[in-house]
Amino acid sequence: MKQTWIAACALDLLSFGCSNGSNGGGGTGGTPAVVCDDIDEGMRVLWGETHVHTRLSLDAFWFNSLTGTREAYQFAKGGTVGVACDDRTVACETRQLDRALDFAAISDHAEFLGLFDEQCRRDDPAPSCSLVEQFILDNIDDLLNGNNNDIVDLLLTLFPDLAPTAGIWQQIIADAEAENEPCEFTTFAAYEFSPLFNGSTVHRNVLFLGNALPGDVFQYTGTEDEWDFFDHLEAQCGGVDDCEYLTILHNPNLGAGRMFLPVGTDGLFAGRDNRPLTPEDAELRAKNDVVVEIQQLKGQSECMPGFGFDGLGNDEMDMDCFFENNKPYCTGLARDSPRCLPPAETICSSITSDPMQEAVPFSCSAPNDFMRGALAEGLKARRVVGVNPYQFGVIAATDQHNANPGDVREVDYIGAAGVLDNSPEVQLGRWTCELGDPGCEDREFDPSEDAYYYARVLEQPTCRWNTRRCVTQGVNCADLDAADGTFSPESGNAGFEGCCDITGAPGSFAGANRFDVIRERAWTSPIWHETLLDL
Numbered sequence: 001m002k003q004t005w006i007a008a009c010a011l012d013l014l015s016f017g018c019s020n021g022s023n024g025g026g027g028t029g030g031t032p033a034v035v036c037d038d039i040d041e042g043m044r045v046l047w048g049e050t051h052v053h054t055r056l057s058l059d060a061f062w063f064n065s066l067t068g069t070r071e072a073y074q075f076a077k078g079g080t081v082g083v084a085c086d087d088r089t090v091a092c093e094t095r096q097l098d099r100a101l102d103f104a105a106i107s108d109h110a111e112f113l114g115l116f117d118e119q120c121r122r123d124d125p126a127p128s129c130s131l132v133e134q135f136i137l138d139n140i141d142d143l144l145n146g147n148n149n150d151i152v153d154l155l156l157t158l159f160p161d162l163a164p165t166a167g168i169w170q171q172i173i174a175d176a177e178a179e180n181e182p183c184e185f186t187t188f189a190a191y192e193f194s195p196l197f198n199g200s201t202v203h204r205n206v207l208f209l210g211n212a213l214p215g216d217v218f219q220y221t222g223t224e225d226e227w228d229f230f231d232h233l234e235a236q237c238g239g240v241d242d243c244e245y246l247t248i249l250h251n252p253n254l255g256a257g258r259m260f261l262p263v264g265t266d267g268l269f270a271g272r273d274n275r276p277l278t279p280e281d282a283e284l285r286a287k288n289d290v291v292v293e294i295q296q297l298k299g300q301s302e303c304m305p306g307f308g309f310d311g312l313g314n315d316e317m318d319m320d321c322f323f324e325n326n327k328p329y330c331t332g333l334a335r336d337s338p339r340c341l342p343p344a345e346t347i348c349s350s351i352t353s354d355p356m357q358e359a360v361p362f363s364c365s366a367p368n369d370f371m372r373g374a375l376a377e378g379l380k381a382r383r384v385v386g387v388n389p390y391q392f393g394v395i396a397a398t399d400q401h402n403a404n405p406g407d408v409r410e411v412d413y414i415g416a417a418g419v420l421d422n423s424p425e426v427q428l429g430r431w432t433c434e435l436g437d438p439g440c441e442d443r444e445f446d447p448s449e450d451a452y453y454y455a456r457v458l459e460q461p462t463c464r465w466n467t468r469r470c471v472t473q474g475v476n477c478a479d480l481d482a483a484d485g486t487f488s489p490e491s492g493n494a495g496f497e498g499c500c501d502i503t504g505a506p507g508s509f510a511g512a513n514r515f516d517v518i519r520e521r522a523w524t525s526p527i528w529h530e531t532l533l534d535l
Contacts, residue, residue, distance in 0.1 A: 036183035048103035049076065049405035050190070050248060051205055051293060051397035055121070056168065057192075058112040058155070060401035062133050064088055064418025065121060067403035069106045069172050073179035073187055076104040076405045083402050083414050085422040092422070093414060095404050104405045105188035106176070107205040110217035112155060113191070114168035119159065128158040140420065152196075152221065166216040173213055189213060193229050193247075195220035198358035201254035202226055204289070206233065210243040225355050227272035227281070230288050238287070248395065250293035252374065253301040253326050256359040257351030257366035260374035260390050263381035269353045270381070270389070282387035289389075294371055295396035297416050299326030306331055306343070307367040327365050470499035470514055477501075477512040485512070 053060040054072050064084040067075075075081045078100035082091025108114075120129035135154060169191070176187040188207040195202050204226070208214075214236035218229055237243040252259040261270035263277050271277035294301050303321040306329070322328075322335050329347055330340040348364035359366070367373035371394065378390030398408060401417040415421035477500035479491045485500075487493040500512040 034182050038183070046102040047099070047406065048101045048105075048186075049397060049400075050105045050188075050207065050395065051107055051192075051250065051296065052104070052400045052403065052405040053108050053192075054106060054403040055117050056108040056114045056172075057401065058109055058116060059136065060108075060403070060417070061116040061120070062088060062136050063420050064402050065117070066091055068117075068175075069108070069403075070175040070179065072106050072403040072405060073104060073175065075403065075407075076101040077179065077181075077185050081402070081404050083404065083422070084418040086419060088419050095402075095407050095414060097406055098409065100185070101406050103186040103188070105190035105205070105207050106172070106403075106405070107190040107192045107207075108172070109194050110165070110191045111152075111194055111219045111221060112159075113165040113217055113219075115155075115159060118168075126159075132158060137420075156221070165219070169215075169217050191217045193218060193220060193226075195223070195226065195229075197225075197258060197355045199363035200256040200258035200359065201251050202249075202259050203251055204229070204247040204249050205293075206245055206247045208237065208243065208245050210237075210240075212240050212242040213237065214243075225272065230284050233288065234284065245288075246290040247288045248291045248293055248397075249289055249392075250296060250397070250399070251298050251301065251326075252292065252369050252371075253299050253304075253365070254363070255366075255369045256362075256364050257348050257368060258353070258359070260368040260377055261351075261353050262368065262377060263389070264384040268351065274354050277381070277385055277389065279385045279387050282381065282385050282389040285389040286387060286391055289392055291393050291395050292371060292374075293397050294394040295324070296399045298399065300324040301370055303370045303372045304328070304365060305333075306347075307370070307373060327363075329365070470496065473499070475499040475514055477514045480512055 052072060054068050055061045055065045056068065065088045066084060067081045071079070071081055075095070075097070078097060080094050080096045083093050083095055084090060085092035116129070116132070119126040120133075132155065136151065139151060172191070173189045176189040179185070180187040188209065190205055190207045193204045193206060214232075218232045220229070223229070233245055233247070237245045249259065262268050263270045269275050269277070271281050292301065300320075300323060304325055305321040322337070325337060327346050328337040328340040329343045329345075330336050345361060346364055348359050348366040349361070351359045351364075351366050368377050374390050378388040381390060382388040398406070398416065400407065402414065404414075407414070473493060473496055475493050475496050476491075479487060479493065480497070480500060481488065486497055487495070493499075499514050501514075
């Protein structure tokens with residue numbers, strides 16, 4: 001089972017949730033922004049979570065239908081939640097964080113939001129509930145990897161009179177506001193927009209700030225691309241006083257080339273209605289997509305070996321590219337994943353911008369599914385349309401489906417999806433075959449297979465400093481106090497010591513140089529399991 005800690009330094013990109021200079025003084029709305037007594041204009045690492053699901057999500061309900069949004073926020077603040085094991089309605093374990101988080105956004109799926117909680121958790125559940133539960137659990141691999149058009153069609157057929165989501169969304173906003181504690185714990189009203197276009201996952205979490213938030217969530221059912229979503233956010237929030245928003249893309253590694261389409265390439269169109277991208281729409285996308293989730297339980301989205309991300313074709317030697325690939329292909333090297341597939345089965349030979357078409361092979365991987373490719377594509381796009389639509393920061397999250405944000409303690413990790421992965425046997429082994437394969441009707445679980453099951457991401461403390469920020473500030477490291485390596489308040493640079501190399505001995509700090517390039521990155525540490533069982 002794969003898992004992550006959130007990368008705290010990305011909070012700098014989420015600072016629209018606080019007043020100028022504050023730590024946790026903002027929030028969804030209702031509570032006025034305040035300046036906190038313990039503000040730190042320099043570096044302060046804050047821990048939080050921006051991607052977690054509760055029983056209001058169409059999938060999480062069937063894994064662990066115990067906990068709602070209010071309890072999830074309370075868990076992030078140090079409270080407890082129950083996690084289901086064998087029965088989604090019965091807690092087998094109570095969870096609690098060692099340390100409360102500083103901020104959280106609960107991001108349930110907009111699609112069918114709260115439907116099953118309303119229809120299937122009551123004393124007289126709808127007749128279709130048991131059928132849906134079995135279908136989702138039997139097809140969970142398709143659901144997680146974006147091949148779930150059949151699931152959506154089934155739900156629309158079985159529940160033609162969908163419960164309105166506006167009231168549920170307003171309760172989500174109220175729950176976030178009720179749990180917001182200025183200067184102690186910051187909440188964001190949020191949801192996940194989860195479109196799946198013919199094997200391409202193009203999901204986004206959207207976080208809001210203000211007192212005039214949209215009246216309802218936006219669901220992908222009935223839309224053909226993400227541009228309707230962008231237009232909705234801009235009309236309902238971006239153009240409204242007292243409403244701000246940002247989106248966090250996640251799992252471009254499952255995008256089959258569609259998340260970051262090439263700009264200016266014949267036959268592929270990154271703009272709306274399957275047309276060339278315009279400068280206006282490039283600006284709109286850049287405004288929306290501020291952050292990309294580079295690590296989460298469905299793998300990493302930084303790079304994959306064989307795509308030549310280093311410009312020399314040598315990235316097979318970069319261990320980052322082999323780490324936590326969701327759809328690895330076989331390079332012939334010893335470090336290949338035991339799950340790898342031949343390139344012809346997993347590398348895209350063609351991608352498409354037409355939402356009615358699919359990439360070849362189905363649900364394949366392309367260079368721009370990974371950040372190293374997407375960021376380079378953004379620079380190319382700027383030359384074509386004058387605007388870079390793919391310019392963003394990175395963050396990590398869990399994508400927990402147990403309503404337990406930040407619960408990633410290694411020693412007693414409970415899994416991410418209740419009844420699906422609650423035991424060590426499920427977390428550490430592999431299935432003998434995959435559902436849908438010929439002869440796989442009676443598949444069995446093999447706990448004897450070696451597997452990696454956990455990844456931890458912890459950003460370096462200096463990750464918030466970069467050359468642009470230091471140059472813009474006009475930092476002059478020669479002004480550092482020679483004794484303690486700090487800037488005086490009078491210098492105007494107090495708090496920007498991270499721009500300077502202050503590794504020397506006390507008394508010599510005034511000779512420090514400004515960093516030209518800061519190369520520190522996130523640390524990732526896989527934990528490998530080698531079975532000792534003789535089965």
